[in-house]
Amino acid sequence: MNAPISDQYRIETEPLDMPPRLLLGPGPSNVHPRALQAMSTAPVGHLDPSFVAVMDEVQDLLRYLWQTENELTLPISGTGSAGMEAALANVVEPGDVVLVGIAGYFGQRLVEMARRYGADVRCVEKAWGEVFSLDELRQALEEQRPAVLALVQGETSSGACQPLEGVGDLCHEHDCLLLVDAVASLGGAPFFADEWGVDVAYSGSQKCLSCPPGLAPLSLSPRAVAKVEGRDTPVANWYLDLTLLAQYWGEQPDGGRKYHHTAPINMNYALRECLRLIAAEGLEAAWKRHRESAELLWDGLGELGLECHVPREHRLPSLTTVRVPQGVNPQEVTTTLLQDHNIEIANGLGQLAGKVWRVGLMGYNSRPDNVLRLLDALGRVLDR
């Protein structure tokens, strides 16, 4: 009855044998061993009472991480880009004016995604490595009158950290929601969703949270939820529809949960463990550790005669852009670091391609021993 089975692609493979990399690029970063261990726990069902308890704990610990009381706080079942897409798909309706602050690659991605959801996208732009001032944002809000202002807190393409204090108030004065990309910053730099008036925020599991890629923490303020609930058109994305997701992640009137999709159970085990580690360390200590590792890196780069691309006051603690010295081939350096030293750093992107390297010190990796190991290897490769 059946066709003959083809063995054309039944290839011979060896057991997995991956090199022991130190991941000091823009992410993923190395995963905390306790997270790898938790992730390898045998899964239960996605509606098992024991998994519902895990979900509740993950949501509470995410509220601590975001510094928010937002009820709609959950991990999206995809990587950071799925978090960005969930944010835009739900709060943007066709025809909405969305103002995007572009000072790097991820600002550009916000533009591309928002357009796919029918937004009337307007942009304010800065050179990659600069940040927007409150006055610049106020002027843009007054000129464009957007429904949503989208900013990237931690631009891994530029190494800049966009200040957010006061931006929420400014947005709300202009009847606008504030949407923030915190993929590369959450857990590594201060974030106060409620205090700063951030309405929509998303991140990724694989950067400052020391978890594998595959989940995207997301949080929506009551103001953002009201916009979602008041939509005239259905969300054009079923998998990321927050109204459906909230019925699975929140208790229903019958006390149960409404099935939407099968959550990535083991990824949630890993995320829970990473959030426990952050709660045990404390946010203040985690932010201080990221800051101190970064300063150790910046000072050490200076001693090697290398310059950072971003002025010190606007540098992201979790990712540093380092200028490539005259006469040096940047690709040769990243390749040698990877092949000879098992250290991953990244080349520049877009405007900064060929001009900078990108060095990440994220989560579990943000430690003095890793900084010293990189500085030593970089000194050898550059012969300095």
Added chain:
Amino acid sequence: MNAPISDQYRIETEPLDMPPRLLLGPGPSNVHPRALQAMSTAPVGHLDPSFVAVMDEVQDLLRYLWQTENELTLPISGTGSAGMEAALANVVEPGDVVLVGIAGYFGQRLVEMARRYGADVRCVEKAWGEVFSLDELRQALEEQRPAVLALVQGETSSGACQPLEGVGDLCHEHDCLLLVDAVASLGGAPFFADEWGVDVAYSGSQKCLSCPPGLAPLSLSPRAVAKVEGRDTPVANWYLDLTLLAQYWGEQPDGGRKYHHTAPINMNYALRECLRLIAAEGLEAAWKRHRESAELLWDGLGELGLECHVPREHRLPSLTTVRVPQGVNPQEVTTTLLQDHNIEIANGLGQLAGKVWRVGLMGYNSRPDNVLRLLDALGRVLDR
């Protein structure tokens, strides 16, 4: 400069301690220990040459699994529902007539998703547990003249297995693409993408592949790729845009890969290991094992005086719907099995709510010892 940190949600938690469930519901199923081990390998970067090699192997082994030479064969970075959404988002353009065969819950989900992408959805319906004949499909194709026919091979809500031999030819005679949901069947029942002329097929990692939830194998025929390439409108979903994904999963003219999103590295480690296990066992042996376990279950259910909902010739080997006997409270039985025996089976959904239980024998779980353990526990709980 910073607001005070709130410890409101800095909850105390214990180390992860999950019950040792035997997962005999509609999925997730238990994960093969070798997959859990591979998944806990420390990750490398998503553009690391060693990860690119993993991607290539995963793609080849997926081609074996799908029995296809399709170049565009890759795992989507989300669960099975993300696979469904990727399939529809890419091949459906606004206004396209999409004909959906509905004989269960996942047929209905196809309708809901296709509508969100602007499809003009037409339906053919059957009672849950029945399948469509070639004549019925021919008649519907002639009447509706769709651009896409969408069918569910393995309906976990009904337990029926939709025959697919000849359906592709029928579709192509009517200038129509054949889209197939194989979430609950791939690896557990015969599937011949090329031989059957399936143009778009997707599955999930967490059922017959014995892998955790979080990836969705997808394959597109050259005919489907031509439709995607000929679109007038951009795909309304950035994360699942196959044109962008193909630039990451396929070698580019410069020999490298183009960054799209950060792939879930550790999930791909797990999937690779599960695909290696299937290649080692061989598809024919895996299908036979699923069939034999199912027959052992069906015979044993008969001995307990229980009836299967689907006629034997159309039963899915990976999921069986069992009729709830008169006077028995189905929820009490599933709860007792879970609490006292650590065995998960599921209640009925939709049309079959309260009428059936759903018993899965998927992947690694499809073994005689599991069947006997369930039959013994079910006999005790039902006092038979």
